[in-house]
Amino acid sequence: MGSLTEENYIKSIYSLSQATGEVFVSELARKLEVKLPTVNSMIKKLASKKMVAYAPYQGIKLTEKGKREALGIIRKHRLAELFLVKVMGLGWEEVHDIAEQLEHVNSPRFYARIDELLNYPGFDPHGEPIPDSNGKIQLQKRTSLNDLAEGETAIITAVAEDEKSFLDHLNAKSLQIGNRITIVKKELFDCSITLQLKSKKEVMLTHQVAERILVDKLNGK
């Protein structure tokens, strides 16, 4: 286990690499809100610790060791979030910032107990998979709400964004993980989408919001 700072770098490299496999110094600097030379020197350190593979002007890649470390931190983050919601009764919109701190707590006992109390959960309150103690994660299809056609029905399975303002927005629209929704209308002009909830209530979402809502199609399959 490295320092808190090292852990945050590793975690960010992991999440940025999920799409592309490789991460650039500038991306990481943007994400961590530090300057390029700061990232440059930290990457050298992480490379010397064999957490990342790096050659100047090439991208950054986590080693197996680095990947294991990343998954361990992500596991703690997501277990913490679910615990905060399920056991402590906090809202899904307020747990991310607390989990950012709890993910650095070093206590196998603490996390084993959380895992046990939650009955070895597979997904966090935002629908993200929780790596098991070996770092294994359950794969899931991630279809965006925008990829549904008018008339299609689906279940909301995850959100691709942790930020409080985004989740507050979903709360205001009564959208939650597990909800069944049907596409009523897709606007050509601004790409906004209107849904119908199980309660028959209709809600309108911008493209930007719909994009971050992930669903499992029901009728299409």
Added chain:
Amino acid sequence: MGSLTEENYIKSIYSLSQATGEVFVSELARKLEVKLPTVNSMIKKLASKKMVAYAPYQGIKLTEKGKREALGIIRKHRLAELFLVKVMGLGWEEVHDIAEQLEHVNSPRFYARIDELLNYPGFDPHGEPIPDSNGKIQLQKRTSLNDLAEGETAIITAVAEDEKSFLDHLNAKSLQIGNRITIVKKELFDCSITLQLKSKKEVMLTHQVAERILVDKLNGK
């Protein structure tokens, strides 16, 4: 709120000052396991932040501001310990080290929720008082088990030591907070003490152990 390091200094100054009011640089260095000059420079910083009052070669004294800060950290530590025992089902001997980390979590919401779930508790699993959100602590008499005479009966109300090895020892002797005990014998030679538990079982304790067990006399009053 200062850094994690500053918080640990403030907390240690507070606990060392409980007896005497004033704390010496060397005491603090011993407690924090750092060298004298390290403490010296940190004290200067804390003085510049008005957390402590300090003049060279005099003792260190927390200011009101410093005291408030200390009580806030101690509150979080003790709430965390009780939460870990009562809600998460961990043993009183294993929670201190986790609380050392959780006490630095910055989230009023997290701690307000713990407080609420525990129904605004006054004491932690080791019998230490939990400061309320204004820093107010319930006073308690702290009579050592060694101060009882043969034949006297008392309730164990607290332990003056958080360390796992000590609490493991008490677990092995079936001693817990709330237990009613009676002094059966006090040895003159080695100052050891023999108690009888409610179960009629007798247990022998060394002076060193008995000293750290705090009780509330029943018959004497």
Added chain:
DNA sequence: ATATAATGTTAGACTAATCTAATATATTAA
């Protein structure tokens, strides 16, 4: 009252994590 011991301070160095300014490399666009 002075020597000795205990305690505290200063000076200077080191590591981790950050920054700015200057420079280098790679990509893209004329």
Added chain:
DNA sequence: TTAATATATTAGATTAGTCTAACATTATAT
């Protein structure tokens, strides 16, 4: 293919927190 742009690296400085070695002050014990 050269110029412009984007991206990355190096050099050198800064702050927090720590250290060792040398020196200073206070307390204690002849």
